[in-house]
Amino acid sequence: MWSLVRQALVGSLAIWTVAAELTFVAEAEIERDGTVVDITSQLDFVPQPPRQRWQHRSPRRPNAPPGRGNSKRDTVSYSGNWCGASQHSTTSDQIVSSFSYFTAPNLRLRPRIPQTQYAAAWVGIDGASCTQALLQAGVTTVVNANGGQSAWAWWQWFPEASYQIKGIPVKPGDWMSVNVTATTVTQGKIVITNVQQGYAITLNINNGPRLCRVDTEWIVEDFYENDAEGGKQVPFAAFDDLWFVDAASKTVKGKNIGIDGAAMVQLQNENGTLSCKSEKWDNANFVAISG
Ligand SMILES: *[C@@H]1O[C@H](CO)[C@@H](O)[C@H](O)[C@H]1NC(C)=O
Ligand SMILES: *[C@@H]1O[C@H](CO)[C@@H](O)[C@H](O)[C@H]1NC(C)=O
8 A cells, every 4th residue: 555655656755854863864754544645744843852761660659559450470660750561572582563552642630730731652662671772652642721632743762852743633532553663773664643533654764873672662651851861750641541452562583572471560650659550451452541
């Protein structure tokens, strides 16, 4: 399907290139319902501060029990910024792709914390045990003091900046899919699809920061406002149950990795409150629940 679309566009401006941070190059094409849209006017990348890799947090006494759906062999971990499932492979059989459907965060204001609150949901490779790089893409939603929301898709090759993608409309609650592929440790491909609105963007990225390709994860994040390690996190909104569906990774040797055996990561804020719990449903599906 994609190659047919591309052939139809030979000679037209179907590829838009951005030199990001001068270190790597991303090319992108957007299609809508199988047809490439006028990307020269609709596609834009807006640089954003980078998100952070996993801030490991040693468990404190949780205020709520970990998810009942988690089975005994799934490790429960705690993080100050991540909530979701984190899987590990080995350097002898590296991760090649990470995929999931998920819903764009649909937010509600939390009382007693500053208004204008956020949550991000994304799929990525590395950033957990491999802290030098993280290739990721997803959706961030913001809710303002009136309860009004807006959402946008983005991609990032940490530690480089993250880029907001204009040209892919996203509404809170829309079903999205993200497929992040690391063809090599410095070459990536990202496909972000708004399944509900029929848009897809394909990005090919070269010369990215060197990945380890040993972690794969599906995450809801209370991200950092700026680049400073240990800097300020955005106020984290409450959200509707956020399902990751058909979550799966592939390795170089063709092994499929799902949720079984993953670290189910719980987001514990600075006061010890679990502001997001992740509960496994089965090997392909889990839910992040606002705490
Ligand atoms: C994700 O992309 C990779 C590489 O293009 C592909 O092999 C894999 O099948 C894709 N996964 C899904 C679920 O589409
Ligand atoms: C943690 O508690 C302090 C003191 O009560 C409060 O100011 C702060 O907003 C709380 N943090 C969160 C994330 O709720």
